[in-house]
Amino acid sequence: MTQDTGGKAATPLTPLPKSPTGINGLDEITGGGLPKGRPTLVCGSAGCGKTLLSIEFVVRGALEFGEPGVFMAFEEKGDELTTNVASLGFDLADLQARKLLKIDHVHIDRSEIEETGEYDLEGLFIRLGYAIDSIGAKRVVLDTIENLFSGLSNMAVLRAELRRLFTWLKDKGVTTIITGEKGDGTLTRQGLEEYVSDCVILLDHRVANQISTRMMRIIKYRGSTHGTNEYPFLIDKDGISVLPVTSLTLDHPVSSERITSGISSLDKMLDNKGFFRGSSILVSGTAGTGKSSIAATFANATCLRNERCLYFAFEESPQQIVRNMQSIGLDLQRHVDKGLLQFHAARPTLNGLEMHLVAIYKLVKETKPALVILDPITNLITVGSVSEVKSMLIRLIDFLQGQQVTVMFTALTLTTVINEQTDEGVSSLVDAWLLVRDIENNGERNRGLYVMKSRGMKHSNQVREFVITDHGLELIDVYLGAEGVLTGSARVAQQLQEATGVALRDHAVSRKDREIERKRTVLESKIASLKEEFESVQDELNKSYVEEDLRKEILEKNREQMTRTRHDE
Amino acid sequence: MSQEVESWDADLNTAPEPYVLRLYITGVSVNSVRALTNIKHICETHLAGRYSLDIIDVYQQKDSAEQAQIIALPLLIKVLPLPVRRLIGDLSNTELVLNALGLS
Incomplete structure (x- = not known):
């Protein structure tokens, strides 16, 4: 009960503000972008697209969202980076000239450095702070900050300073991407995920059957819902495209056209x-x-x-x-x-x-x-x-x-x-x-x-x-007959056969007709002869009747004659 | 030939090169103050009269941080004699510092 009332707070809840990345699909799966003013860790093995994702984040931020950015490169030099992303149509030199982007290459070489006592990384802070302030940056990329670990040996100082750096970046209110190389059994070699707890994105480039697939997964996103699946992504001439492919809701509109x-x-x-x-x-x-x-x-x-x-x-x-x-x-x-x-x-x-x-x-x-x-x-x-x-x-x-x-x-x-x-x-x-x-x-x-x-x-x-x-x-x-489904020439043959059948039947019918005709003729002639026979019989019978009549008449005549003669006597 | 080389070596030994050092610090932080004290002591002891030491407060010259590739502070750069060496830390390990400066 108490929990229920506690949940219905009177003050409207403000959702976590987000910085859109402008990267195809990534804003969809993160529900609007990366956490604004907070650091995000992008980790993955070598060649999985970490640098590209972060540079696209900065460039799109500068071009599309009016947020200038600082790209601090610990791996590549500024001009190398410029050349590498030129194929994507990103003109870093122009962006730098327009004060929308600042690339700072950090060079650390252990062989040149002698550690002679206590130190801190205040130099990095000053440098980053100066870069941010010089262009009014809202976005920062540190690519790959773990390189510090190969240049400096005092782990305790480094870890303490990194923790301080991330807090400092939060205080500055800049949206930061920190990239980190995937370690053995951990997300990053130096366990950066311990420091960056707001948002962690894992990139993966796996090869199965000699075919490579790039995958992206949001491991965590504090204070926001996000897609939890592995999403494939593509790097092509337009940069990164992530495909949110799991919205399997089956509620799409249908057409009856x-x-x-x-x-x-x-x-x-x-x-x-x-x-x-x-x-x-x-x-x-x-x-x-x-x-x-x-x-x-x-x-x-x-x-x-x-x-x-x-x-x-x-x-x-x-x-x-x-x-x-x-x-x-x-x-x-x-x-x-x-x-x-x-x-x-x-x-x-x-x-x-x-x-x-x-x-x-x-x-x-x-x-x-x-x-x-x-x-x-x-x-x-x-x-x-x-x-x-x-x-x-x-x-x-x-x-x-x-x-x-x-x-x-x-x-x-x-x-x-x-x-x-x-x-x-x-x-x-x-x-x-x-x-x-x-x-x-x-x-x-x-x-x-x-x-x-x-x-x-x-x-x-x-x-x-x-x-x-x-x-x-x-x-x-198709022809469907007693022999099953007939197609092609068999169908044609069947059709021919049927035509033949018709012809034969026609022929048979006409022959029968003639037979009947003949029979009728025979019968009719028979009938005629019978009739003749009947007439002759009739004549025969009639002849005796006539003879009888004639005899009777003659007898009558004779008797009258005899009678008359007798009277005349 | 061998004589020439020897005299060259002798020249080097007799006429030591001037040292150009640059120390980057951050205001009056503990490490900065300690580094400053340490380097001054070392220079006075081993390089008296043949060194120049620039002290740069990075807080005051923030753009110097990028130019000099600064990450860790305090930082001492030995500009001359060549090769250039970079020493970070409060320079409290005197032996290491002398080694790195080529003074041991």
């Missing part, structure tokens, strides 16, 4: 309307079944609607795809020229999975496409395990659906048996699943297309023969 697949007969199978916008579509099948052609046709249809399409090719070069698709009557080059279709071709082994994800994420954010194609996802398995690929694809689908981007994956199935699951196990994640399957018969291979699933719409349960022609893709009703 339907978009054509580019194949009208396929649209007919899908409730006559096509796919949902923003849905995920998987096209799987064995090698050479035309998966890429389906994807390219879909891309073509998207571009024809004047929408952007981003095509990630993991197997073929863009030129190759454009050339190959010409053979089926698709002119992708004009979409490329118009900037509607963008290819991004790279071997999967170029990067780790997470790096691919970050690269995709970044490109999608930049180009804002309506459709993203990944062709094929199967190759990603070479750089990660099945579960890793699946987790990557889950995050990708979530991200794309959150952006209302339609995505089409192609996947190669290695067995000819229809699997319940694709090899990447993504079939349960996608909204629609098309399966293209080889049907081998009569010494030829034909393609059959099924709609395995299609969420939220009535769809055909039938297999269609999938035909690639010079002018595009077509689906033809």
